[in-house]
Amino acid sequence: PLPALLEIEKWIVPSRRARTPGQQAPSKVYDEAGLAPLDEPEAHRTRAEPLVSRLSALGEDRWACIKALSEFDCKGIEALGRWGRLLQPKLAERIARLQVRDRYRFLGWLVHLSDEFDEVPIPRLAAWLHRAGVVDADRFDRWPEEVAELVDVSGESRLRRAHLVAELRDELKRVLTDDRERRRIARVADSP
Numbered sequence: 001p002l003p004a005l006l007e008i009e010k011w012i013v014p015s016r017r018a019r020t021p022g023q024q025a026p027s028k029v030y031d032e033a034g035l036a037p038l039d040e041p042e043a044h045r046t047r048a049e050p051l052v053s054r055l056s057a058l059g060e061d062r063w064a065c066i067k068a069l070s071e072f073d074c075k076g077i078e079a080l081g082r083w084g085r086l087l088q089p090k091l092a093e094r095i096a097r098l099q100v101r102d103r104y105r106f107l108g109w110l111v112h113l114s115d116e117f118d119e120v121p122i123p124r125l126a127a128w129l130h131r132a133g134v135v136d137a138d139r140f141d142r143w144p145e146e147v148a149e150l151v152d153v154s155g156e157s158r159l160r161r162a163h164l165v166a167e168l169r170d171e172l173k174r175v176l177t178d179d180r181e182r183r184r185i186a187r188v189a190d191s192p
Contacts, residue, residue, distance in 0.1 A: 061094040062102065069109050079119035086110075087121070087128045095132035103134045108146025111161055111168075112153065120164060126171035130179065137172040140165050 055063060072086045095103055107129065114120055129135075143165060144153035 058097070061097050064091060064094045065098070065102075065106050069106070069113065072110070073113050080121075083119070083121050083125070087124055089131065092128050092132040095134070100133075103132060104136075104139055104142075105146045106132075107134050107140065108143040111140075111143045111165060112147050112151065112157070114161065114164060120168075122167050122171050126168060126175045129168075129172060130175045135172070135176060137169045137176070140169040140172070 068086055068091050072082050074082070077085075095106055098106070143161075144158055147153065
């Protein structure tokens with residue numbers, strides 16, 4: 001899948017475009033999927049222009065999630081390395097900007113792609129999910145439904161991942177409780 005991602009990325013971030021001094025950047029009209037219309041490449045190019053994405057901000061956030069999941073699914077990397085590459089603050093920020101449904105779809109794919117359960121950094125993952133706005137711990141059990149449109153999740157797969165999902169759900173509940181307590185203490189400290 002990674003070579004295909006590189007080809008898509010070439011389309012998303014086309015080569016730099018030249019503009020005459022004082023010329024405004026062309027305004028783009030995005031469709032409902034967050035894609036800009038294709039336009040013809042200009043004859044003259046300069047390296048002074050920053051790269052311009054064909055995607056809206058939402059489209060870029062969604063693309064970053066697809067790319068992160070594809071890289072996470074790369075089987076040539078040890079589990080610890082895969083988790084380390086995935087659990088970055090910048091990606092959590094991007095996920096937090098997505099619609100709630102998309103956040104839980106991301107979680108569903110993450111659970112689906114997790115094969116080496118004993119190496120999942122549960123506390124770190126729960127804290128990262130909290131930053132990403134994935135905070136409904138009771139919704140974690142519905143991960144198969146989140147990915148059902150694109151993949152058939154077998155009963156065996158659900159059973160193999162049940163322990164992982166339960167641990168992650170319980171850890172997120174601890175993170176949420178700790179966060180509420182920190183906020184309560186901060187409010188008390190700030191009050192006159």
